[in-house]
Amino acid sequence: MSRPTEVASDLAVFVHRRRISWGETDAARIAYTARFLDFAMEAIEAWFYDRLGQSFYEFNVDEGIGTPFVRVELDFRSPLTPRDVLETEVLLHRLGRSSLHIGVAGRVGERLAYEGRLVCAFVDVGSSRMRPIPVPDKYLSALQREAALAAARSAG
Structure with missing residues (x-):
């Protein structure tokens, strides 16, 4: 389940909610390290x-646009x-000509589990x-709003 979370003003931060399953754990009975990237990617999709009204699959198949990740931390x-x-x-921290710089923060209640x-x-x-292309015009205004949300959030 995903939901926008209200913040000060009329801007909403996107939050993706999911339960950790037993199959995602390792011998230590905690989520396996590699799953954290899956959690981040699932939230971003x-x-x-x-x-934007499109999943990664729909961008690829319906529009011929890929969105490969070129950096992950x-x-x-x-x-x-x-x-x-x-x-x-x-949060969309920066909107480039053909790139999106995305920040994620995973929490359980107030406890921070991961940042990326x-x-x-x-x-x-x-x-x-697979040459880079400019951000498609039809998504530009929505992405500009998302970047403004992140800027307002970091300034406040």
Whole structure:
């Protein structure tokens, strides 16, 4: 489940909510390290769908646009167990000519579980070299609003 979370003013931060499952844990009975990237990617794809009306698959198949991630950085802050309901906040920190610089923060209540910074690029999947393309015009205003939300959030 995903939901926007109200903040000061009429801007809403996107939050993706999910329960940690037993199958996502390792021998230590905590979420396996590699799953944290899955949690972040799942939240970002839900954000794409909520904010732009398209999933990664739909961008690729219906529009011929890929959104490969070219940079990923995750910091682990506390373990997750199947008792936890993880809420991952997604913010667009910077809108580039053909790239999105996205920040994620996963929390269980007030406890920070992980933080991440990820960069994806819009590319033409029809070209053999997947060259970057400018952010499609029809998504530009929505992405500009998201970048303004992140800027207002960091300023406040």
